[in-house]
Each structure stands twice: as structure tokens, then as C-alpha cells.
Amino acid sequence: MLRVTLRQMQYFERLAEQLHFGRAAEAAGVTQPALSAQIAEMEGQLGYKLFERGGGTVRLTAEAQALRPRIARILAEVEDLESVARRGRKVLEGRFRLGVIPTVAPYLLPHLLPLLKRRFPALRIEVREAVTATLLEETSNGRLDGVIAAEPLDEPRLQSTALFEDRFFLAVPEEEAERIAPPVAQESMALERLMLLEDGHCMRAQALAVCGMVKPVTMASFGATSLATLLHMVSHGLGVTLIPEMARKAAELLPGVRVLPFVEPGPSRTICLAWRKTNPRQADFSALSEAIEDSHYAA
Template sequence: MIKFTIRQMEYFEALADTQHFGRAAALAGISQPALSAQIAELETRLGVRLFERGGRTAPLTEDARALKPRIDHILSELRAIEATAQRGRPTMEGQFRLGVIPTVAPYLLPRMLPPLRNRFPAFTLELREAVTATLVEETATGRLDAIIAALPLDHPAIMVEPLFEDRFFLAVSVADPAFASPPVPPDNPALERLMLLEEGHCMRDQALAVCDRVRTTAISNYGATSLTTLLQMVAHGQGVTLIPELACSASQAIPELKVVPFAEPAPFRTLGLAWRKSSSRVRECQTLAEIIREVSISAPQLDHPS
């Protein structure tokens, strides 16, 4: 009988998804030589070559493409068995490593942490704030249990649960005459004064997409490290910036700032919770997603922010 391990099938899955030995090793949480050795042993035991070597990538061979659906099915069944076994054990206990993007963390966490602590006092969040690309990589490699970020999140090792839609508004100075009569059409020439977060923040790309009908040369000249910095600069007449509905209530603490709506259909982003497909904490992730949806629904709606 051919004997190979579940771990080797997981390494096969990682390499088949990434087609790159370095990225697959990071995904599996082991060194590249160790992963290469395990794949080589798997090939020896099966008697076939599974991946091409020698180039920048590691494409699947014809034998590997035929084998992949079967291994995917086996791993899926094993994970289902693991999830079933977990139903009899206590959930929402212990430490949970959660990553959150900077344009969400300061505004969502104060809403979700109190009910989470009240309902699950034995559940402890270890929080990490970073840009999307960093959080996705750390989730895929097992350094984080889950992340909250704007969709889409494209990574073969993670699965995504949509949470809620977060509308975009425009933050302007109360003294700015260009926005005296909202709503703001997406082709308003004053949007050329839009200030952005620095490279790496997903909201930078979202802002450019929202304002794609105006000249972008002036838009791209400035990048800040935080939304708070941008709002302070806007309040002092330095330009305008995009603000998600999630952050609108916090902006009310800046008296020189005004938040105005866009013309319909209003732009928005969709926030989601993501975790590794192979995670053993799926139930906790799903419960966390439910709590986040609850607090987003119960939060005050900003139909006419000012």
C-alpha cells in the first residue's frame, strides 16, 4: 500500500495553489528546503513527478492536475470531520489573533469589543493593525487567526465571509464653498484636490476608483499614513478626502470638518472577515462575524451627515 501523510497532502495543496516553492513554504509555515523534501518524498511514494522544477514557478504536471481534485476532496472531508469534533468542545475561549486594516480598526473595534467581552469573557483578542497585503500574508502563514479588511481579498489559502457594506462620503472643510450644495457628483472638479492615504492602503485605490472621472495628477501628489491625519489636514483647508461611513461619527469631534454625501448611487466598500481554509477555528470566526454584523446594524446610520 502507498503510504503518505496528511501533512504531505497539505504541502501538495499549498504548492498546487501557489505554484511557487517559496510562497508555498511560507503558506505552510515551514522552510522551503523542508517543503521541497516532503514534495520529493511524496513524488517518490507515488512514482510520478508532480511539479516542474527549474523555472521561477512550479507548474503542475499532468499527473498532478489529475490528482489535485482527489487530494482536495480528502482534505475537505478531514476538515469537516475536525469541525464536527469541535462542536462538542467549548468555543470562543483562549487567545485569538485578529488583524484589522487601519481605516477600520479605530472605528469598528470600540463597537465590537464590549459585546464580545460581555458574551465571551474567556475569549481574548490579540489585535494587529496593518495594511491589507501584510494581514493577508500573515493569515495565510498562520501568524494571524483572522483579519477584517475590505474586499476583494484574493489569496488561494484563505476564505472570506462578507460582513457589511460601508458607504463612502466626502470630508471637506466647513469653509469650502465648492461643497455648499451636496450631494457631490463623481465628476466634481473640486475632487482634484483629493488627498490620499499612502501606497499600500486599500482605501487609496478605492478613492481613485470613486473619483476616476477627474484629473488624477493633483490627486496623487500627497499620501498620509492615517485617515486621522488626512481629516486634520482637510479641516485646515488643505484639500478634501474620502471617509467611510464607519468613521463619520469620529469626524464629528473636528468642528472645522464637514461630511457630505456623494450623488446616488453612492460609492461603498464591502468589509469582510477572512481566515485560512485549513483553520481549526472556523466556528469562532463565524461567531465573530455574527457579532460584527450585529454591531454594524445597531450603529447609528448617517443618511445626512454634516
């Protein structure tokens, strides 16, 4: 009879995350020999190897990659069950794993994290920054508790609540600002020089939607990994880029950059908080939503 234990699945997940036995053991709060023994026993129960070891590296086998989403779902269900049992605890207490997309994290977290520390001193928050698709999958599979992203979210296993509207602006080189003549129409030829984030970032699709009838051509084959990179390129006259309102202050501090509004009604995105539909921590999500909104409007 197959007897894979919950502990073994937890150790498996830690090792799959860290791909290093020492760091995985530390994350699990056990010694490395104890973790290694449990992984070896789990492999013996399953009848195949889960990790390739050698050359100082650890890799998931094909079998482990196929098994990992199922284990993640089981661990998520167990955590949900434990949350039900802890309903008498205080709001936002203990571990909470929060995913945040890269076009929000640098601008929201400096205000949100201190606020959470003041309001919920017993909260142990862990933040993961990644592109939307990755965060949605990890939230659905239980590796994250919630995610801050931009609507729409194409994930039926999650529910969400809208937090605030984030208007878009156009960052242009200082010497070109008067020629572009704000406010900028979404049909402006200036958008032909629009520089985009690389594939996978939701703001890439949003930027292309803002362009309307104008097709970006100058930098169409180039993609940056962050808004900060794009803004530095703007400051050197290499093109223009779309920025959310939350990044406006940072953009205006850069020399050689001017931030221009769009013709009203201007384009915007809706920032939301999402979580698994089966997650019982509704009071936590309500409190977190309020904290996010407060930190955004206080910024």
C-alpha cells in the same frame, strides 16, 4: 538525522516576532536561558545561524527569513489539528489572533471588543492592525487566525464572508461645503484636491476609483498614514478626502470639517471577515461574524 522540534519552531517564531530574547521568552512562557538554549540547539541541527546578535539588537539572518514562512505554515497546520481535537470546547474560547485594516480598526474595535468580552468571557483576543497585504499574508501563513478587511481579497488560500456595506462620503473644509454643492458627483472638480492615504492602503485604490474621470492633482504625491491625519488636514483647508461611513461621526466632531454625501447610487466598500480555508474553527468564524455585524449596526 535532522531533529528540529515543534517547541523549537514555536520559540523561533516568538523570537522572529519580538526580535528580543527577553520579550520572546515572556511571550513563550519560559525563561530566557531556556529559549536561548532551544534556539541554539535548532541552529546546531540546521547547521547555520538563524539570528544575528550584537549591539543590543537581534536580526533574522537571510536563512531565517527564507525559513520563516515554512515554519509558520507548519505551526498553522499544527494549530488547526489541535482545533479539531478541541471541537468539544465552547465557541470563541481561548486565543484568537485578529487582524484589522487601519481604516476599520479605530471605528469598529471600540464597539466590537466590549461586545466580545461580554459574550465570550473565555476568549483571549489579540488584535493586529496593518495594511491589507500584510494581514492577508500573515493569515495565510498562520500568524493570524482571521482578518477584517475590504473586498476584494486577492488571496486564494483564504475564504471570506461579507459582513456589511460601508458607504463613502466626502470630507471637505467647512468654508468650501456650499460651493461644492452636495450631493457630490463622482465627476466633481472638487475631487481634484483629493488627499490620499499612502501606498499600501486599500482605500487609496478605492478613492482613486471613486474619482472616475477626475484625477487628483493637488496632493497626488502626498500620502498620509491614517484617516485621522487626512481629516485634520481637511480641517485646515488643505484639500478634501474620502471617508467611510463608519468614520463619519468622528469626522463631524472635528471643527472646520463638513461631511457630504455622493450622488446616489453612491460609492461604497464591502467589509468582510477572512480566514484560512484549512482552518477548522468554522463555528468561531460564524460567531465572530455575527458579533462584528452586531457591533457595527449598534454603533
